[in-house]
Amino acid sequence: xxxxxxxxxxxxxxxxxxxxxxxxxxxxxxxxxxxxxxxxxxxxxxxxxxxxxxxxxxxxxxxxxxxxxxxxxxxxxxxxxxxxxxxxxxxxxxxxxxxxxxxxxxxxxxxxxxxxxxxxxxxxxxxxxxxxxxxxxxxxxxxxxxxxxxxxxxxxxxxxxxxxxxxxxxxxxxxxxxxxxxxxxxxxxxxxxxxxxxxxxxxxxxxxxxxxxxxxx
Ligand code: ADP
Ligand code: ADP
Ligand code: ZN
Numbered sequence: 057x058x059x060x061x062x063x064x065x066x067x068x069x070x071x072x073x074x075x076x077x078x079x080x081x082x083x084x085x086x087x088x089x090x091x092x093x094x095x096x097x098x099x100x101x102x103x104x105x106x107x108x109x110x111x112x113x114x115x116x117x118x119x120x121x122x123x124x125x126x127x128x129x130x131x132x133x134x135x136x137x138x139x140x141x142x143x144x145x146x147x148x149x150x151x152x153x154x155x156x157x158x159x160x161x162x163x164x165x166x167x168x169x170x171x172x173x174x175x176x177x178x179x180x181x182x183x184x185x186x187x188x189x190x191x192x193x194x195x196x197x198x199x200x201x202x203x204x205x206x207x208x209x210x211x212x213x214x215x216x217x218x219x220x221x222x223x224x225x226x227x228x229x230x231x232x233x234x235x236x237x238x239x240x241x242x243x244x245x246x247x248x249x250x251x252x253x254x255x256x257x258x259x260x261x262x263x264x265x266x267x268x269x270x271x272x273x
Contacts, residue, residue: 057137064170067177074141083137113226170253185213
């Protein structure tokens with residue numbers, strides 16, 4: 057059993073690796089981006105509130121996210137281990153996470169920092185195609201078997217509203233300003249393991265598994 061956080065800029069490959077890792081270790085995938093998009097799609101009050109921030113490429117306010125993550129972590133399925141993808145994104149969120157985890161007698165085992173140069177991130181986001189099931193494809197680097205259709209569930213793929221040039225620029229700036237400081241925050245706790253996120257998807261997966269297996273020994 058392992059409790060981990062995947063850190064990395066937008067487009068680093070968190071969602072892609074998260075899917076593979078959660079299957080491998082039979083742990084729960086918690087993606088705050090997926091939860092927010094689901095709420096936008098269902099037109100909930102939360103989705104309505106979050107959408108304007110998301111479309112601009114800005115972070116949704118901490119208070120909203122802390123509520124979401126608390127509700128999700130309190131569900132009993134997290135007892136088998138969990139992977140956080142896209143949370144925390146600010147130091148305030150990281151501190152709230154610490155509090156929630158101590159309330160439920162859990163702790164983080166490792167924070168994996170997936171590192172990818174900016175020019176590569178931009179190329180990845182421009183060609184990304186998503187499925188409602190959370191699967192993520194790339195038109196060139198990771199195409200689905202049938203053009204425009206999800207390999208896993210057969211649904212139609214879509215281009216995310218925030219994978220536009222303007223929103224990507226804002227998201228990268230938000231990452232460096234608000235999220236990147238978490239590397240230092242978690243390094244001080246001795247939890248960070250950096251992994252190069254450039255290269256093949258399968259190679260990166262193997263590297264992350266090596267790190268996790270070492271931690272779990
Ligand atoms: P994140 O969740 O970190 O934003 P994704 O997993 O959605 O990132 O990946 C972003 C885009 O990059 C997607 O189009 C995905 O198919 C592609 N991608 C993921 N990993 C790699 C890789 N190692 N090499 C090339 N493209 C990748
Ligand atoms: P990516 O992996 O491409 O950066 P996500 O799917 O993780 O994108 O997130 C999409 C958007 O949802 C973010 O740009 C932000 O507006 C919002 N979001 C997701 N997670 C958080 C979070 N922990 N804090 C604030 N906003 C968030
Ligand atoms: Zn799908």
